[in-house]
Amino acid sequence: MIETVATVGLPVDETLTIRKNRLQPQENILTGEKKRISIVTGIHGDELEGQYVCFEVARRIREHRELLTGTVDIYPAMNPLGIDSITRGIPAFDLDMNRLFPGNREGDMTEYVAAKIIEDIEGSDVCIDIHASNIFLTEIPQIRINELHKEKLIPLAMQTNVDFIWVHGASTVLESTLAHSLNSRDVPTLVVEMGVGMRITRSYCEQLIDGIFHLMAQMGIWKGETKEPRRPIISQNPDDVSYLNATTAGVFIPHVKHWEMLKQGDLIGWIIDPLGGEVLDEILSPVNGILFTIREYPVVDAGSLVGRLLREETLKEGK
Amino acid sequence: MRKKTIYECKALYRDVFRVTGYEFGEGEKSVCVVGSIRGNEIQQLYTCSQFVKRLKQMEAEGKIKEGHQILVVPSVNPYSMNIKKRFWPTDNTDINRMFPGYDLGETTQRIAAGVFDVIKDYKYGMQFASFYMPGKFTPHVRMMKAGYEDVEMAKEFGMPYVVLRNTRPYDTTTLNYNWQIWETKAFSIYTTSTAEIDKESAGMAIRSILTFLSKEGIVDYRGHDGYISQVVEDTQMAAVRTKTAGLFESLVKVGEEVEAGQILALVTDPYEGEVLEELRAPVDGIVFFAHNDPLTYASTAVFKLVVREGKGLL
Structure with a gap:
């Protein structure tokens, strides 16, 4: 059933509405206390991978409603104005919606919407917040966890069929994210990052969808067959990850594939100058490791991130 | 220099x-x-x-x-x-x-x-x-x-x-x-x-x-x-919020003294011109912040007033 989470009037003949699809078991199925999972995406209007995930989760459940034994709430568009106008933030305000939580019912329109969203998701047994990197970087399917909540979240993340779990340090700025607000309100919330902005990578989506159904089965929300999840690499140490930043402005030309094992000194890519026909810099792998982030958008400034490597030692420990 | x-x-x-x-x-x-x-x-x-x-x-x-x-x-x-x-x-x-x-x-x-x-x-x-x-x-x-x-x-x-x-x-x-x-x-x-x-x-x-x-x-x-x-203190200011969205017409300027009940702005229907909302001052005060866009969203704080002590209703 489609339900309204929040509405705000816009000036000229339009209402902003945030909706969710609530999927529940057929009435004749008797269960004990029903569990509830919330699947959330579209906080950043340019991140679209979650659109396919929402569609496919709803489609599979509709096809086999008899297998559903709990509540699934699907929120495909937290920032509908952003998605429909190819805008990452909240249009007009140019605000990052994921820096507004937990919001304020008495605040302005953006804070009000954020507060209504939190109110609506509260009470879920698990929430999955699906992000898709940005337009600049492609990410391997991964879950990012604030170290403050790792005990509760790592066991859940292990069920979701992602390749990588990245436990990062706490940061004051991140206290205003949806995930932090929900985790602080006892709604275990997993942040998925996968793929790239403005595109849909179906293989990654299918991988995560299989993981979501497996997690739902573990929680007692789904009684259909599910695939055994792959065992993810877990990184909990900041030194596990090596960052590659452009040393100069130019155009990045990759020489390797995403999720490729590299040896120290391997050529990752060039930064070129199209005007002069020169290679301005060769980006070499600083360590032995696997490339889990790679730059998608070619134009770089000095400092632009072109990739992230997970060190070989972490892979061994992870396995 | x-x-x-x-x-x-x-x-x-x-x-x-x-x-x-x-x-x-x-x-x-x-x-x-x-x-x-x-x-x-x-x-x-x-x-x-x-x-x-x-x-x-x-x-x-x-x-x-x-x-x-x-x-x-x-x-x-x-x-x-x-x-x-x-x-x-x-x-x-x-x-x-x-x-x-x-x-x-x-x-x-x-x-x-x-x-x-x-x-x-x-x-x-x-x-x-x-x-x-x-x-x-x-x-x-x-x-x-x-x-x-x-x-x-x-x-x-x-x-x-x-x-x-x-x-x-x-x-x-x-x-x-x-x-x-x-x-x-x-x-x-x-x-x-x-x-x-x-x-x-x-x-x-x-x-x-x-x-x-x-x-x-x-x-x-x-x-x-x-x-x-x-x-x-920012939190002590009186906020005036819109309930409706539409064209926004301010009747006061920043720095102006206003009285409780005074109409500060009108929100009008963008197609039919009818007044949808009169925004009134909740207290005697001084206009500290005033929205100046010709459009407004609903649920938006369009004015902030510094309350004049001893005279406010709040």
């Missing part, structure tokens, strides 16, 4: 990105004034340009006291100003959410680090700040309650108000907050406008800074003493 590049980096096709500073006087690093950090902060740029002009005269007249150096940085982000974008041209990040910066990080982290490295050792730091909502302010000094604020010192500017507000998570990455952490006495100075020039409040800001610098013994300035500042 010495004009110098305090940070630069190359682009692919655009001219070199440069942050320019103007130094006056010689001696200890006494005062740093920063203008626009975002591309729409034209008033902040204008105010700095007028301040540079004024300091140039004062330096020629020997009115900058010995042993003091003043640095003015009119714009930290000329790239965004030139293409009419508020945030960084490529990745839309806000340099004022990147302090203290990281010299090996992403582009705007590097800019923040490069600029902060030059401006962090000053005794006093002042930033011409702006608000994310479209509107006009009564000029004021704004301070966040980060534990380092010196309210009595803020009164030395002689601006009409000193506003105190609670910190929020994002504050830890702003210039003002990081200045405070690095033991600079930091003040955010709000003039009336952002994307358009308001000469009157720019002039007031310059006089206020000179008044402050004169009281601290940094310049020789005999101007107007300004106001006896009223200290107001």
Whole structure:
């Protein structure tokens, strides 16, 4: 059933509405206390991978409603104005919606919407917040966890069929994210990052969808067959990850594939100058490791991130 | 006066990105004034340009006291100003959410680090700040309650108000907050406008800074003493919020005294012209902030009023 989470009037003949699809078991199925999972995406209007995930989760459940034994709430568009106008933030305000939580019912329109969203998701047994990197970087399917909540979240993340779990340090700025607000309100919330902005990578989506159904089965929300999840690499140490930043402005030309094992000194890519026909810099792998982030958008400034490597030692420990 | 590049980096096709500073006087690093950090902060740029002009005269007249150096940085982000974008041209990040910066990080982290490295050792730091909502302010000094604020010192500017507000998570990455952490006495100075020039409040800001610098013994300035500042907590102001969306017509200006019940603005139907809502003052007060966009959303705080003590209904 489609339900309204929040509405705000816009000036000229339009209402902003945030909706969710609530999927529940057929009435004749008797269960004990029903569990509830919330699947959330579209906080950043340019991140679209979650659109396919929402569609496919709803489609599979509709096809086999008899297998559903709990509540699934699907929120495909937290920032509908952003998605429909190819805008990452909240249009007009140019605000990052994921820096507004937990919001304020008495605040302005953006804070009000954020507060209504939190109110609506509260009470879920698990929430999955699906992000898709940005337009600049492609990410391997991964879950990012604030170290403050790792005990509760790592066991859940292990069920979701992602390749990588990245436990990062706490940061004051991140206290205003949806995930932090929900985790602080006892709604275990997993942040998925996968793929790239403005595109849909179906293989990654299918991988995560299989993981979501497996997690739902573990929680007692789904009684259909599910695939055994792959065992993810877990990184909990900041030194596990090596960052590659452009040393100069130019155009990045990759020489390797995403999720490729590299040896120290391997050529990752060039930064070129199209005007002069020169290679301005060769980006070499600083360590032995696997490339889990790679730059998608070619134009770089000095400092632009072109990739992230997970060190070989972490892979061994992870396995 | 010495004009110098305090940070630069190359682009692919655009001219070199440069942050320019103007130094006056010689001696200890006494005062740093920063203008626009975002591309729409034209008033902040204008105010700095007028301040540079004024300091140039004062330096020629020997009115900058010995042993003091003043640095003015009119714009930290000329790239965004030139293409009419508020945030960084490529990745839309806000340099004022990147302090203290990281010299090996992403582009705007590097800019923040490069600029902060030059401006962090000053005794006093002042930033011409702006608000994310479209509107006009009564000029004021704004301070966040980060534990380092010196309210009595803020009164030395002689601006009409000193506003105190609670910190929020994002504050830890702003210039003002990081200045405070690095033991600079930091003040955010709000003039009336952002994307358009308001000469009157720019002039007031310059006089206020000179008044402050004169009281601290940094310049020789005999101007107007300004106001006896009223200290107001942000949370104590009365907000007037819209219930409906539509065309917005303000009937009052910032700085104006209003009475409880007075109509402050009308929201009208954008197609049929009918009045949808009359926004009334909930208290006797002074208009501190006024929305100035011809359109408004619903659930939007379009006015903030400083409550006149003893007369309010709240």
